[in-house]
Amino acid sequence: MSILTRQPGSDNRQKAAEHFSVPNADIQLWPDWLPRSNSDALQQQLEHQLRWAQDSIMMFGKPVKIPRQQVWMGEPHCQYRYSGMTFSPQPWHPLVKQLTEEISDFTGYHFNCVLLNLYQNGQQHMGWHADNERELGIDPVIASLSLGSTRRFELKHRHQPWQLAWDLPSGSLLLMAGACQLHWLHRLPKQSRITQSRVNLTFRYIAA
Numbered sequence: 001m002s003i004l005t006r007q008p009g010s011d012n013r014q015k016a017a018e019h020f021s022v023p024n025a026d027i028q029l030w031p032d033w034l035p036r037s038n039s040d041a042l043q044q045q046l047e048h049q050l051r052w053a054q055d056s057i058m059m060f061g062k063p064v065k066i067p068r069q070q071v072w073m074g075e076p077h078c079q080y081r082y083s084g085m086t087f088s089p090q091p092w093h094p095l096v097k098q099l100t101e102e103i104s105d106f107t108g109y110h111f112n113c114v115l116l117n118l119y120q121n122g123q124q125h126m127g128w129h130a131d132n133e134r135e136l137g138i139d140p141v142i143a144s145l146s147l148g149s150t151r152r153f154e155l156k157h158r159h160q161p162w163q164l165a166w167d168l169p170s171g172s173l174l175l176m177a178g179a180c181q182l183h184w185l186h187r188l189p190k191q192s193r194i195t196q197s198r199v200n201l202t203f204r205y206i207a208a
């Protein structure tokens with residue numbers, strides 16, 4: 001039985017989803033997919049046990065450090081290329097593997113790799129982007145689990161003046177599906193007043 005995500009007598013399958021009918025995207029949010037005590041414990045373990053790195057990406061031909069730390073993890077074939085860099089996956093940490101299986105099971109979408117991000121405080125962030133790398137295929141489905149301090153998550157349409165935002169609490173699960181990555185960009189903006197850390201896991205699928 002799962003040590004972290006399923007408590008005796010509770011089943012996170014029963015939890016209510018908030019379904020957003022957003023043009024050109026299919027977005028679902030389970031604000032309390034994990035109970036708070038579990039998500040906080042999980043954050044502590046991942047923060048302390050993983051090999052986090054503040055990697056660099058190429059910008060205008062120069063390497064620039066990303067404003068957060070990350071770990072790329074998954075099946076051995078899951079090479080991941082973005083912003084001019086190629087990342088080979090770290091082998092599964094048992095908790096991350098377990099979460100991947102549970103989230104695949106829960107959502108009905110298969111995931112085999114995970115990008116983990118560690119934001120030490122509200123200064124650390126992620127800029128506008130879409131998770132549309134070629135290896136993710138057409139209309140990739142991305143599941144995003146948030147642990148730790150609540151941070152704002154924003155979406156903006158590429159061609160319309162439409163913007164959406166959610167505050168993602170610890171233990172929330174967000175699913176981006178449909179043509180979301182084709183038509184929308186997303187980001188995690190700076191929130192300077194936040195002093196506590198947050199770990200986020202985005203579950204993805206890369207075909208062998």
Ligand SMILES: O=C(O)CCC(=O)C(=O)O
Pocket residue numbers: 115117126131144153186187188200202
């Ligand atoms: O930290 C977040 O909530 C966003 C992460 C994200 O967009 C990504 O890993 O691609």
Ligand SMILES: [Fe+2]
Pocket residue numbers: 129130131186202
């Ligand atoms: Fe993303």
